[in-house]
Structures are given as structure tokens and as C-alpha cells.
Amino acid sequence: MNPFAQAFGFLHWIGISHYLNLLLVGFMVRSGLEILSAHPKLYWRDDCNPGSEWLRLSRKKMPADRLWTGADEETAFSSFIALPGRRNLGMGRHWHFFCAIFWILNGLVYVGLLFGTGQWRRLVPTSWGIFPEAARDVWTYLHFHAPPAGHPYNAIQQLTYASVVFVLAPLLMLTGAAMSPAVAARFPWYVRLFGGRQPARSIHFLSLVAMVAFTFVHVLLVAVEDFPRNMAWIIHGDYSSERVAVWIGVAGLGVVLVLHVWATLFSLKHRRSVQRWLGWVIEPMRRALLHHVTSRQRYTEDDISPFFRVNGYPPASAEYQRLAERGFIEWRLSVGGLVEAPLELSLADLRALPKQTQITKHHCIQGWSAVGEWAGVAVAEMLDRCRPLPSARYLVLRGFDELDGRGYYETIDLELARHPQTLLAYEMNGAPLPIPHGAPCRLRVETQLGFKMVKYLRSIELVEDYHQLGDGQGGFREDTQFYGQEAGI
Ligand SMILES: Nc1nc2c(c(=O)[nH]1)N[C@H]1C(S)=C(S)[C@@H](COP(=O)(O)O)O[C@H]1N2
Numbered sequence: 001m002n003p004f005a006q007a008f009g010f011l012h013w014i015g016i017s018h019y020l021n022l023l024l025v026g027f028m029v030r031s032g033l034e035i036l037s038a039h040p041k042l043y044w045r046d047d048c049n050p051g052s053e054w055l056r057l058s059r060k061k062m063p064a065d066r067l068w069t070g071a072d073e074e075t076a077f078s079s080f081i082a083l084p085g086r087r088n089l090g091m092g093r094h095w096h097f098f099c100a101i102f103w104i105l106n107g108l109v110y111v112g113l114l115f116g117t118g119q120w121r122r123l124v125p126t127s128w129g130i131f132p133e134a135a136r137d138v139w140t141y142l143h144f145h146a147p148p149a150g151h152p153y154n155a156i157q158q159l160t161y162a163s164v165v166f167v168l169a170p171l172l173m174l175t176g177a178a179m180s181p182a183v184a185a186r187f188p189w190y191v192r193l194f195g196g197r198q199p200a201r202s203i204h205f206l207s208l209v210a211m212v213a214f215t216f217v218h219v220l221l222v223a224v225e226d227f228p229r230n231m232a233w234i235i236h237g238d239y240s241s242e243r244v245a246v247w248i249g250v251a252g253l254g255v256v257l258v259l260h261v262w263a264t265l266f267s268l269k270h271r272r273s274v275q276r277w278l279g280w281v282i283e284p285m286r287r288a289l290l291h292h293v294t295s296r297q298r299y300t301e302d303d304i305s306p307f308f309r310v311n312g313y314p315p316a317s318a319e320y321q322r323l324a325e326r327g328f329i330e331w332r333l334s335v336g337g338l339v340e341a342p343l344e345l346s347l348a349d350l351r352a353l354p355k356q357t358q359i360t361k362h363h364c365i366q367g368w369s370a371v372g373e374w375a376g377v378a379v380a381e382m383l384d385r386c387r388p389l390p391s392a393r394y395l396v397l398r399g400f401d402e403l404d405g406r407g408y409y410e411t412i413d414l415e416l417a418r419h420p421q422t423l424l425a426y427e428m429n430g431a432p433l434p435i436p437h438g439a440p441c442r443l444r445v446e447t448q449l450g451f452k453m454v455k456y457l458r459s460i461e462l463v464e465d466y467h468q469l470g471d472g473q474g475g476f477r478e479d480t481q482f483y484g485q486e487a488g489i
């Protein structure tokens, strides 16, 4: 008997890992669909040109005669298919990453035990003969007969199981990692392995479809073949006590269903709690893995996207409009808070500082991307001039725009602020920053998602802590859309 079977008496480790897998994959499929609903379009190119999507799950049409934004393209999926549904990207992401952590751990334990116990022989084909054998089995299935039982699987089952465990699951993990802006910024070659961020996103989705199809057929076959006998094997690891196994199996499925309903309703009602509790697990992990990674992007002019989406409409305030009308001559960026030397920088002052240019890929949290060239002053240069006090830990960047009475703001810590490609950009693609993209000056933090990069900058304040600002979550979108403060994924 293996140690797990001993510890749990009647439970077999294959049963436990299958059960956790069913639970976690279900949660990840539904939260993944929630994420997709934020930008329900899939592309093969990272420019995400409107109209170039190969899959569109929305009927919304963007106007041709006025500015529209990525947020306008967002749709709501039903809570029956998405976790939690109803346009809750923040919630979908928390569930997706939370479950991903445990799914990977479960997968590692499963594969470890598979090899540790010799069970891998049932799963991994060891001879080329498997292929003609599988073809014969397909032929038999096509005639609606069951092929002869294998030992214990027939060739086609063995091939399918092996490819789910050793191809599909790793592919989901690898393409998932390729969608992290921090990974893409530090290792552009890694993303290129999949053909780019959008191909990785498309492959991730297609793998999800394959996973759902497999699970469906697998469960169906287990059920129609010999349900009690199969349940006994899954749960006990042998063919004893079939009746107990059936009951445990049915009860287990009931628990999965209840958990889905609970998580959906709870996430719709208590979004701040979900953000806090799941964030408590996810954020330290995200921070440890990705926070210290610096951007090493060096795209070429040929890579620059002909079309670059906008997110966040230009400020409606009279103050901003007046500044814009006069070409931002009177605009000043105030830098204050916990600094030795507060600054008031005009555009001319910024232009007089050392100029840095970078061509990078922008990752919006909703899923779209685009490549642009940005020029401006490194935030590190600005910090050298205002000299933060020892107690300063975060930069609070505020924009001129307001939504529902809240000013747009985001926070980044001093480490991110000092990264070499963290920039106060006043030019885009060789021209002064256009108004929709944040004129006269915006932040670029190239390892992070787009929402951290405040446009229409008004001020920068150095603070010790951000919890006393707004709703205390570290930014406008963290406060109102329940995103995580750490945006490397
Ligand atoms: N002031 C301000 N900055 C903002 C936003 C906003 O709404 N207001 N949206 C953010 C989001 S979600 C993204 S993806 C990027 C989009 O930058 P772009 O409009 O230049 O594409 O800006 C970020 N900065």
C-alpha cells in the first residue's frame, strides 16, 4: 500500500488528485472565460488590429466616427459559464491565479507519484505499436463497439491520457506564463516561442477547449463503460467496495457543484473580500517571482503597431481642456510628499533632462496588446533630483481624469520606479504624446499591465504607505475594479 492509501484508509492518491483536478480545472475554465469576456476577441498577431481577430464572442460594434476604448469592448458572460460572470475581470483573475497555484502543485504531486509508484506504465506508451493499435481502436469506436479492454487502457485511451498529462497541461501552464507582462518584458524570446503574446493567448484558449472536450468524453466513458467498477478503481485504487465508491463519487461531485455556486455568489456579493483573501495567497507569490524582474525589451521600428488601442478617455475637466488648448505650456508636474526637494516640472524642464527612448509591448489587463515607441525621462532621473526621504516607499501618480468623482491614481514602489525602462513619456512613436494616449505626459512601467501606467499626469507624491488613499487598495482600478496592486501577470 502506498502512504496515501494508508493515511486515508479507503482513499487512493489517484482519486484525490483526480478530484482536486476536476475541482480546480472547473474553476479555472470558468474564471478563464470571465477573463476572456473582458476582451472577447482572439488574434494571431500582437497588434490586435480591429477586425483581425479569428474569434469574436461579442456582437458589439465600435463607432467609426468617434473615439472608443478597450473598456467599451468588454462584455459580460453569464454566471453559468463564467466565474463569477457579469463583467468582473478582477474577480475572474483572482480565482484563475489562485487555482492555478494549486493546480500546478497538484500536477507536480501527481506526476511525482506516477513515477514514484510505477503507475506511469499505465499512462505512458512505451512502443511505437501504440499508433497502429490506436488507429484500430478508433475504427472500432466508429462502428459503435467498444474495443477490447487494454491493460488497463486501450491504445487510444493511453495516448489521450498521456497527451493530456504530458502535453496539454504543460502547454496551458507555459502559454499562461507567456501572457505575463513581466515575463514578456524580461524574456521576449520566450514569448516568441509561441509566436507572440496573442498566439499564446489563442493557444491557451484552444487548450482550454481541448481540456473541456477531453473531460466531457472521459467522464462520459467512465460513466457508460462500467460506472461502479470505474469509480472503485478511481477511489480505492482497486476493484473493492463498488457501492461505497459510487457514493463517494456522487457526493464528491455534489460538493464540486456546491463550491461553484458558493464561489459565484460570494464573488458577486463580496468582491473586496475575495480580492483581499485570494490576494493574500497570490500577491506574495507574484511579488517573489516577478517583482524584481526588469524589462529588457528592444523591439524595432518595424514592430511598431499601426493601431494602438486607447483605454481611459481624455479628462473632461475645464482645467485640462484649457491646458490642452495652449499646447500644455502652462502644465506643471508637481513632485512632492516625502522628498528633500519638491519639484514643479514644465514640459520644457522635462525635455531638458536626459532623454530615453524605448520600443516596448503594451499589455492591457483585458487581453489586448500593441507595440509602441516611447520617449521621455527615466523616473530614476527624476528621483535623483527630488531625493526621496528614507521613509518614502511608494510613488502615487495622479492623472487629470475622473470617473464617478474619483481621480485616476496608481501606486508603484520605489523599486519598480527605479527600473531602467520606467519612464515619464512625453513622446509616442516620434511625435508629442497624443491626447488619447495621455498628453502631455504619462508613465510607462514596462513589466506591468497597462492600468498602472497613469496617463494625463498631474502629480507624483512620495508616500510611506498607500492604504490611506482612496479605498486603500493601491490605485483607482484596484479600488473600483478589484485588480491586484501587483501587475506583473
Ligand atoms: N489617467 C489614466 N491613465 C490610464 C488609464 C485611465 O483610465 N486614466 N487607463 C489605463 C489602462 S487600463 C491602460 S491599458 C492604458 C492604456 O494606454 P493607452 O490609452 O495609451 O493605450 O492606460 C492606463 N492609464
Ligand SMILES: [Mo]
Binding pocket: 311, 363, 364, 365, 366, 450, 451
Ligand atoms: Mo488596461
